[in-house]
Amino acid sequence: MQIYKVGGAVRDRLLGKPVTDIDWVVVGATAEEMLANGFRPVGSDFPVFLHPKSGEEYALARTERKSGRGYGGFTFHASPEVTLEEDLIRRDLTINAMAEDDQGVLTDPYHGQQDLENRLLRHVSPAFAEDPLRVLRVARFAARYAGLGFRVAPDTLELMRQLSESGELEALTPERSWKEISRALMEDHPQVFIQVLRDCGALKVLLPEVEALFGVPQPVAHHPEIDSGVHTLSVLEQAALHKQPLSVRWACLLHDLGKGLTPQSEWPQHIAHEHKGLKLIKCVNERFKAPRDCQELALLVGQYHTHGHRALELKPSTLAQLLQSFDVYRRPQRFEEFIAACEMDARGRLGLEERAYPQADYLRGAATAARTVAVQPLLEQGFKGPELGEALKRERLKALKAYKEQHPQ
Ligand code: ATP
Ligand code: MG
Numbered sequence: 001m002q003i004y005k006v007g008g009a010v011r012d013r014l015l016g017k018p019v020t021d022i023d024w025v026v027v028g029a030t031a032e033e034m035l036a037n038g039f040r041p042v043g044s045d046f047p048v049f050l051h052p053k054s055g056e057e058y059a060l061a062r063t064e065r066k067s068g069r070g071y072g073g074f075t076f077h078a079s080p081e082v083t084l085e086e087d088l089i090r091r092d093l094t095i096n097a098m099a100e101d102d103q104g105v106l107t108d109p110y111h112g113q114q115d116l117e118n119r120l121l122r123h124v125s126p127a128f129a130e131d132p133l134r135v136l137r138v139a140r141f142a143a144r145y146a147g148l149g150f151r152v153a154p155d156t157l158e159l160m161r162q163l164s165e166s167g168e169l170e171a172l173t174p175e176r177s178w179k180e181i182s183r184a185l186m187e188d189h190p191q192v193f194i195q196v197l198r199d200c201g202a203l204k205v206l207l208p209e210v211e212a213l214f215g216v217p218q219p220v221a222h223h224p225e226i227d228s229g230v231h232t233l234s235v236l237e238q239a240a241l242h243k244q245p246l247s248v249r250w251a252c253l254l255h256d257l258g259k260g261l262t263p264q265s266e267w268p269q270h271i272a273h274e275h276k277g278l279k280l281i282k283c284v285n286e287r288f289k290a291p292r293d294c295q296e297l298a299l300l301v302g303q304y305h306t307h308g309h310r311a312l313e314l315k316p317s318t319l320a321q322l323l324q325s326f327d328v329y330r331r332p333q334r335f336e337e338f339i340a341a342c343e344m345d346a347r348g349r350l351g352l353e354e355r356a357y358p359q360a361d362y363l364r365g366a367a368t369a370a371r372t373v374a375v376q377p378l379l380e381q382g383f384k385g386p387e388l389g390e391a392l393k394r395e396r397l398k399a400l401k402a403y404k405e406q407h408p409q
Helices: 008-015 031-036 084-090 114-115 126-130 133-148 155-165 174-187 190-199 230-243 246-254 257-263 277-288 294-307 316-325 332-347 357-370 376-380 385-406
Strands: 001-004 023-027 048-050 059-062 062-067 072-077
Touching: 001 008, 001 084, 008 031, 008 114, 023 084, 023 114, 031 048, 031 059, 031 174, 048 246, 062 084, 062 126, 062 357, 072 246, 133 155, 133 174, 174 190, 174 246, 190 230, 230 246, 246 277, 246 294, 246 332, 257 277, 294 332, 316 357, 316 385, 332 357, 357 385, 376 385
Parallel strands: 023 059
Antiparallel strands: 001 023, 048 059, 062 072
16 A cells, blocks of 8 residues: 655645645555554544544545435445546646645646645636535635635636535535634634635525625715625634634624615615614624624624723613623633624724724723622622622622723723
8 A cells, every 4th residue: 555645735845835734645545454554543534534642634545426406415435446647637726736745756647746836726627516515615715815815716716606606505514614704714714615605606505694885885984994794804814813713703704784774875885884783793603604703702892892992981781781791700711702703893894904992991990990899798798699799790890980080082
């Protein structure tokens, strides 16, 4: 049997990027031989094994044929006769379809190295169209390597467009889609992911609520970029520049969905867009079965981001309600993430990226002031049950009034 390094490990070494996990392909072996050599099988669907010591993935060379809709609709053929070239041709991009043997000799039948040099994300063969997930994968690689100058090859974009129009994207499971979306959002240029999806017509299938923001104007005084879609991309860009976690990036992407519902007659104003957007955010959250922290933060940021921007003008009672809505007393981290999302929203505006955001520290200070109210003295005064809750609220409100007085505008 011959063993080769494949995929990301080869690509990233050639790009001079750190290689974290290595995928291997095994040519000329049977599953029985692998088991006899101590490899452990992974699941039953794929002829994939884990190395007894390193735990890295070793896949038997295989060919694939599409036999139905979605990912279940694939038949695999792995046998010792399948060649390395046959295995590589089923892969998505030429830059992912190179192999390297233990002497460092490169096998590159589909000219991945040339595409690396030309900074092109190009499909390997027309079989690319057999798995709609590849649309998301290509957009994700575009988001990862945009800083190096990579772009999607025009004929690949055309295939992605055909796939998006074919209805195949709808066959993707929420789990597979979310895995790609969440990884793409954590790349250096997540806005490129959304842009590429838009360019190939996949955004209006996967996230029509985000697509709907493009072409919708906002007041130029607050939004020199005017377009709501452009603004959303900038907010995402800021979130990546500021190394925000996934939940914040997800909330940034969805914060303004309500603006897509505003009747044209009201443009460029978006009265109550925060509230109107909630049902759309909920729907997107559920479509991809996003993790609970992402879902919750997106809804809270959607509902309250304008409160964040107006923090310094809020009445103490409104501040108290805001803190209560976030359950800041038990979930301080989530409020911190809300503040971060608001700040990214404020910075994701043309020419205002470096503007100060004093609201952030003001909100942090308010949360601290309210959280400093101690329960013990109230217990000692004899408060119990609902009355204790009321007393605590009164004391917190008092603390917030004092806080506001100490921080005049
Ligand atoms: P990463 O750095 O994100 O891990 P990677 O290229 O190693 O990038 P993996 O998802 O680990 O990506 O997959 C390993 C290899 O398997 C890819 O390089 C590609 O050749 C192939 N591959 C994975 N998923 C697909 C797919 N859906 N269609 C075609 N080829 C795929
Ligand atoms: Mg990998």
